[in-house]
Amino acid sequence: MADVAIETIEDVVCGFCGLGCDDLRVEVEGRELRAAGTVCAEAARLIRRLDVADRPASVAGAAVDLDTAAEAARHILLGARATLIGGLGTDMAGAGALTDLAIRFGGVLDHHASDGLFRNYASAQRTGWLATTLAEVRNRCDLLLVIGEDPAGQWGRLFERLFPEAPLFAEGRRRVVFIGGAPGETAQRQLGHADISHLATDDPVAVLEALSVLSDGRMPPGEAFGGVPAAELAALAEAMGAAHYVVATWNAAALDDGDLVAERATALVDRLNVTTRAGVFPLGGRDNIIGVNQLLLWRLGYPLRTAVRGQASTHDGALYATEAALADADVLLWVSAFRPEPPPSFAGKIIALAHPETVFENEPDVLIPVGTPGVDHAGTVFRMDSIVSLPLGALRVATLPSVAEAVRCIAEG
Template sequence: MIIKDVLCPFCGCLCDDLAVEVEDNKVVDVKHACKIGASKIKGHDRIKAPMMRDDKNGEFREVSYDEAINESAKILANSKRPLLYGWASGVCEMMKKGVLLNEEVGGIIDNTASVCHGPSALGVHEKGLPTGTLGQFSNRADVVVFWGCNPVQAHPRHMSRYSVFAKGFFANKGRRSRKVVVFDVRKTDTANLADDYIQVNPGEDYMVLSALRAIVADKADVVPETVGGVPKEKLVEVAEVMKGAKFGIVYFGMGLTQSRGKYKNIDNAVSLITELNAHGKHSIIPMRGHYNVTGFGQVCAWETGFVNAVDMSRGIPYYNPGETCSNDLLMREEIDAAFVIAGDAGAHFPAQSIARMGKVPVIQVDPFHNPTTEMANIVIPTKVSGVELEGTAYRMDAVSLRMRKLVDVDFPSDEEVLDKIIAKVREIKGASS
């Protein structure tokens, strides 16, 4: 059986044109996906059963779901400062339950954006986000800028489906309809495909953005001969290209959000777009990584008023990045339990944070074995959303799409596990109050 119009549960492109061949309840072939998407749908490194680490020898032993869930609930209910982290590779339905669990345990809920596009949210608080949809950009954009991102490696079908090669209504010659410019500290594979590559000194993006703003505002005379390693004449040339666009789009990645300046870089980039909008139509959009990291921001904002790093220890939502993000808490050695779901703290946190997380009980809920498994005390395997479970996810442009179920499996869903943990936490807390 071929199942068409399948969504890919890997990156923020959330490609929705896959064709998956299923035989005897098994995925045997995936068409139209890139290699990383196909690999996830075909499956690998599954955790086969719930596990708990033996106190004496530190080895995992298989346990029942009930034992793993009850023990997890006990840890969370008795914790004074639990961190609930991840929430990016799952569907929105489970995220809502995550926010509820966080309320029950008075913990801090934070998602993978904390070490990725968290600064983008702060930049948006400062300046807003003149953005649009990938469909709009694909149909209209004639000047495409990638800043600090490398879609060839991180979002392999982005250029063909949305940004560069796609033929759009007003960009009907595809690649030939567009001028592509890359700003980055190194010449990436994306830069190799661009018309122009601007090499920026590491950590000096803010200055380059400021120089472009000055040039766009006809104040080129205040710009020094070189800014951030880029000659002024090159900046004038690129500013002219951007000003001349009928529809310009800037895609930005972690090269901008996690380099020196952080959220101020985003604030400055949004200001550049605002100024360019005096000349043509311009938009900007973050290149989100996990396929539903955008969804968590939506769900968390509906439920708490904030997009991530929400501390419920006061009984009301409190949000202060720099204080309430995962790594802030870990660096202050504040947490006494960690619950990691649909994200991989072990792979993405700095070594010092991981060392500190290793000192507290770690509960992992995930279909796959990954570096977090190495420091987990309890591991609870679940269904792979978008393959074994349907649900809602938000593409990087915040368009919500419905993911399909392709095969049946016996694993519980994230949502079912969360429901049981919530019920058990209530029981434990009810008994002790």
Template sequence: MAEASTQTIHDVVCGFCGLGCDDLTVEVEGRAVRVRGEACPEAVRLFTRLDVDDRPVSVAGDPASLDEAIEAARRILSEARAPLIGGLGTDMAGAGALVDLAVRFGGVLDHYASDGLFRNYAAAQRTGWLAATLAEVRNRCDVLLVVGEDPSAIWGRLFERFFPADPLFAGKPRKVVFLGGAPGEKAKVQLGGADVSHIATSDPVAVLEALGGFTAGRVPPGTSFGGVAVEALAALADKLRTAHYAVVTWNAATLDDGDLVAERATALVDTLNVTTRAGVFPLGGRDNLIGVNQLMLWRLGYPLRTAVRGQQSVHDGALYATQAALGDADVLVWVSAFRPEPPPEFAGKLIALAHPETVFEREPDVLIPVGTPGVDHAGTVFRMDSIVSLPLGALRVATLPSVAEAVRRIAEG
């Protein structure tokens, strides 16, 4: 048998973390896939595929045909009282099919990574906000305030995308202030041309609130806030006031008071915009979280954490969060095509449309291994700033169904 030739594909789009890097180089040999050149560890791990047989479809733990699994899933959903359609790690076509599934059988819809999104929503609903896009951060931001832990541990190329090597800021080093955790080595390397400083605090909410007062010209009473001396806060406020375009960024999912951080950051940006230009850049969006949420808004008029019953949709950000909804659910439809994300612990019926490498604590009642968007089949996802949709291409011949294909067969039978 002749050995498979190796194909090198350039400018591959990565749809895993929401940052939307579109410059990856990937080698494909037969069904094996591997990343070459510049890429973050997350992309390397999730793009990598071996040339091995696919995991089989199963029903009640026994191998089955796809037709048998589709029929079993349809039967379980037909008898369900309160389904939860969770995970939702899929591309736009898959998300559309899952909304159709909810319309057909009823159910709550929530993405496994939505906690940070709804902490940000809590702030945006109360005050609104002025959000920057990735392009605005790249091209205009001269002072960046990073709240919380160093985000490059999750988004490996974040600062490279924020501040690429370009002539726009030649001779004018940008200023980056880490408020909370210190920058790691990866961040320091990517920010090598910037003026980087660190202000340690375990209470970023208190610091941001006091900082808002300083930027407005008020001196709050006290000698320190969140463990940060007023002198340091005054100096930081001066940096922000004199910036041409300041940006505040944070990851609400990793902050205990993520909603309050978002609210204080938004208030700070509002104050700065009286005299200069500033914006917020909330981090998030893994596994097409933003795209699925956008599609829900278009189709149902509500975001994630919405229950569909008959011809009605009801949204409740607390009641229909995955962990809360599991308390009432009798069937969990778990969807995770981008990564082997296991479902939460659940005692009811489990239908899994899952990455073939997923490890389950117990065998699903129905398991349909599905292809990964951007590896096994083409698709579309949204970038974390919700502005740009990204086309994902197929890297190898698909032998597993996409989420959209499998779900449509369940819903249309």
């Protein structure tokens, strides 16, 4: 057999973490894929594919064809009392098809990464906020506050994207202040051209509260806040007042008090905007959660954690969160096309539209392996700042259905 030629595809868009990096290089050798050049570890792992036979669809662990699996899934949904459509790791076409499915069969819709989103919502609903975009941070921010643990472990190219060496508009030496965990090796390398400082604290809420008071020209009582000396915070408040564009960023999903961090960061930004320019940049976006959430808002008028029953929709951010909804459900329709994310433990029936490499604790009642958007088929996702939709291209010929195709097979039988 002749050797298969290696094709290199340039400027590939990555849809996995929400940063929307669009400069990846991928080598294609037949059906094998591998990332090359500048790429984070997560993208390299999730893009990597070998030329192996596809995992078959199955019913009760026995291999079947797609039509048989779809018919079995439809039968389970028709007999369900309460269905949770969870995971929701899919592109926009898949999200639209799943919404149609919920309208037809009923069910609660929630994304597996929605905890951080709703911690941020809790703050935005109470106070509102002035949010910025990736492009604004990249090109205008001259003082960045990173609250909580170093996020570069989850977003491998975050600081490369947020703080390039040659921004369009920001002038002078830029500064990054870590409030909480120390910057890791990746962050330090990507921020080598910026001034980095670290305020070690296990109480970022107290630090943000003190910074708000200091930014208002008042001195809070006490010698330290969250373990950080008042003098250090006063110096930072002075620097923020002198900055052209201050941005506060955090990962609410990694913070037990993420809603309070969001609220205090928002209050600080409000104070700063009286005399300078500032904004918040909450982190998130994994597996197109922003896009799925946007689609539900357009289609149903409610975000994630919404129940659809009898052509009516009801939203409850606590009652319809995955963990709470599973307590009342008898069927879980689990969707994870971007990564081999297994479903949570569940005693009821499970229908899985899953990445073919998913390892299950217990074999699903119905399994339909699906292709990955941006690898096996084209699609669209949203970037984490919610204003930019990103087109994903296919890197190889698909032999598995997309989520949208699998859902249509279930619905139209």
